[in-house]
Amino acid sequence: MSVVALLIFFIHIVAFIAGGANLVLMPIVGAKLPTATPEQRGLLFEIVEGFAKVGKYALATLLVTGLLTLWLKWSWEVPNFWFWIKMLGIAAMIVCIGLNEANRKKAGQGDMAAAKRGKMLGQLTGVAFLVVVFSAVFAFN
Numbered sequence: 001m002s003v004v005a006l007l008i009f010f011i012h013i014v015a016f017i018a019g020g021a022n023l024v025l026m027p028i029v030g031a032k033l034p035t036a037t038p039e040q041r042g043l044l045f046e047i048v049e050g051f052a053k054v055g056k057y058a059l060a061t062l063l064v065t066g067l068l069t070l071w072l073k074w075s076w077e078v079p080n081f082w083f084w085i086k087m088l089g090i091a092a093m094i095v096c097i098g099l100n101e102a103n104r105k106k107a108g109q110g111d112m113a114a115a116k117r118g119k120m121l122g123q124l125t126g127v128a129f130l131v132v133v134f135s136a137v138f139a140f141n
Contacts, residue, residue: 004072005068005073008069009065009069009073012066015058015061015065016058018054018055018057019054019058019062020129021054022051022054022055022058023055023122023126023129026052026100026122027119029044029047029051030115030118030122031119032044033115033118034112045108048104052101055097056097059093059094079140082135082136082139083135083139085131085135085138085139086132086135086136088131089128089129090128092124093125093128096121096125099121100122100125103121104118
């Protein structure tokens with residue numbers, strides 16, 4: 001593999017770590033929202049906004065570098081069945097992230113049901129993330 005392909009793969013891994021950290025940290029902060037005072041909610045939403053921004057950039061970077069890696073390393077050839085499981089996991093993550101985004105906006109406007117629903121949506125995103133990681137291990141081994 002060329003140096004360029006390795007650098008792109010390195011960027012892919014860094015984005016993966018940033019996105020994974022976001023999946024761990026967001027539920028911790030989100031769990032505090034339903035019982036937070038108005039002042040605390042403001043601070044928590046600033047933190048959530050920062051996490052969301054990192055997550056969006058990480059996802060966009062993963063999509064671009066993933067395609068580039070598939071092209072440069074695999075010549076567009078799908079390695080095996082597990083790759084498609086990974087792609088389904090990525091699609092599920094994108095759906096969950098979109099639902100999380102809409103829910104986060106509602107929670108930011110004071111919808112307490114949305115604040116409580118955020119935990120479940122975060123867990124679903126986490127499950128999709130685990131599917132991606134698990135299947136990637138088998139797809140690229």
